[in-house]
Amino acid sequence: MGIIFPLFGIFTSFLLIYYLSSLNRSNAFLALFFLCCNLVVLVYYGLHYTQNLFWEGICFVHFLPLSYLLGPFLFFYVKTLVTDQRKLEKFDFIHLIPAAFIAINCLPFTTLPFEQKAKIAHEIINITERYTLDFQFVSFEFILVSRSLHLLAYCLFSLIYFTVHSQRTKTKFGQLSTNHGILKRWIYLLCAIQFVISSNSVLHMLTVVGIYFDFQSDAYTQIFTSKQHYFAVAGGGFFLQNLFLFLFPKILYGNISFIPDKVRGNLIRDLKYSLPKKRNFVETNLEFKEEIAIYLLSLPFTKKEFSIAQMSFDLKIPERTLSLYFNTSLGLSFSEWRKKIRIDYAIVMIDSGDSKKITIEAISSNAGFASRSKFIDAFKEQMGITPSAYIKSLEK
Structure with missing residues (x-):
């Protein structure tokens, strides 16, 4: 049943792309963000629940750069939404450097023969649970922890960017758009869901790689080492995110603007x-x-x-x-x-x-x-x- 969550999300992503990319360019980034979110959940499901060497070999490590695209796509969505810019600037592509760096860093593993990769993945996931691999620049453990911190940082950055541009718009036009309340609730809800998911992921990964806090208890360790708990929070959070989109029809259909109506004919x-x-x-x-x-x-x-x-x-x-x-x-x-x-x-x-x-x-x-x-x-x-x-x- 767990696989229904990411599959529903992927369907939602393609629904956004099909209907919205031509009507509201910012929603193209929203669709990409939703797609990456649900692919991450689907990869986790393939690794820990299929018990299949083929899927373990495919999902293990290869999709790690996706986790570093979540934050940039979230920010690109907020930026193009509040500034009415339809294209990214050259400077914006700097945000994609971490994903490219991780892809290069993982090359020593991703270039191995498939059978060897599948065997290593199966051993780590189902036997040793020791996430140590030979990478080029940073360790596997660092990637597992930093990817969620990376998303947390972008959640905060996106909220600040939205707030600052709201103030600038009010200063420039003397008022905010009639859609501002809807946009604010949607952006805050979207970032709040990501904050919960990424915070849970950070605590889960820290316990998985063996980093504990002094205040930890048996209950804490039991919760955050549980794969079922992690998947329930991540999968359930992304499922709710997909579901909440349908409660914001103006966002869903793309007929919404950040700029006040009075500046338009x-x-x-x-x-x-x-x-x-x-x-x-x-x-x-x-x-x-x-x-x-x-x-x-x-x-x-x-x-x-x-x-x-x-x-x-x-x-x-x-x-x-x-x-x-x-x-x-x-x-x-x-x-x-x-x-x-x-x-x-x-x-x-x-x-x-x-x-x-x-x-x-x-x-x-x-x-x-x-x-x-x-x-x-x-x-x-x-x-x-x-x-x-x-x-x-x-x-x-």
């Missing part, structure tokens, strides 16, 4: 924070042309990262519905449509005389193209001549 707010619309094919043909025309007035396609996922998020229309509209009604894929409207916009800029003031490269960038060469190729494909030749024809 009424039209955009209504489009952005209503649930995705269910429409049939006839309604699509009748309504989309007008809605997209209004949407394009804000020139979203001039941003290099403009995608069908972004358009789906802004209009609150499922990607599949948009894709169907482009393919059936316009006879174009989204990429072809995006390229066409960018070229049309570039032609408007050229016709208005911008080509006399700025370079072709600047025009391509202002139209949303990633490079000058891609702009020239797309322009020639649509107009039959290069941008330079088009500009010269206007001069003549």
Whole structure:
């Protein structure tokens, strides 16, 4: 029965990825966080409950770097949620260094033949229970204890980050979002669950590797050396975490923002924070042309990262519905449509005389193209001549 907990969590993770990654980028990190949490529980179950050499060989050590991704993914989720940033900065990838370090550190074991790894894993888990292996830089015992301390630190860091940005948002806009109370309860609940799980894990691992406290009692030792107790707390905690997500529908469906409503226009707010619309094919043909025309007035396609996922998020229309509209009604894929409207916009800029003031490269960038060469190729494909030749024809 214990395996139901992580499997349900993995299902929840893929549910988040399927429905939310295109509507709210921060929830993509939430999905990754949930996936890693439940994989950790599944690995523990495979090690201690299957009594199978194959699963013991697969689960032992190989998945240790996952434990060092829990904290970063939790922080990335909080950061992208409260700052409305859709992409990580280069500096953010520093948070992934511990996971990479552990992966490198474990190479002497992970590169052994599988049969040998399975034998070592079975002996340690079921016979000796002495967690000593030859690693490169740090010991196995250090990893078992530090991974939970690592998550504890990120829980605290994420809460501080959320609190600081709440104060900054209130200072900047004079108020907090109407969603702030929901977000606060969700973030605090999420971090509290991780705090309980990781604290229990630290005490469990300390007793497993033979580190005891002066105040320990027989009851303390019996509880925190018990695999059943550890799995009940970790598995049950992650199961409750998955379950609680369904009690926060605004988080689940991604239609929530940290920024106060008053800084957004009424039209955009209504489009952005209503649930995705269910429409049939006839309604699509009748309504989309007008809605997209209004949407394009804000020139979203001039941003290099403009995608069908972004358009789906802004209009609150499922990607599949948009894709169907482009393919059936316009006879174009989204990429072809995006390229066409960018070229049309570039032609408007050229016709208005911008080509006399700025370079072709600047025009391509202002139209949303990633490079000058891609702009020239797309322009020639649509107009039959290069941008330079088009500009010269206007001069003549």
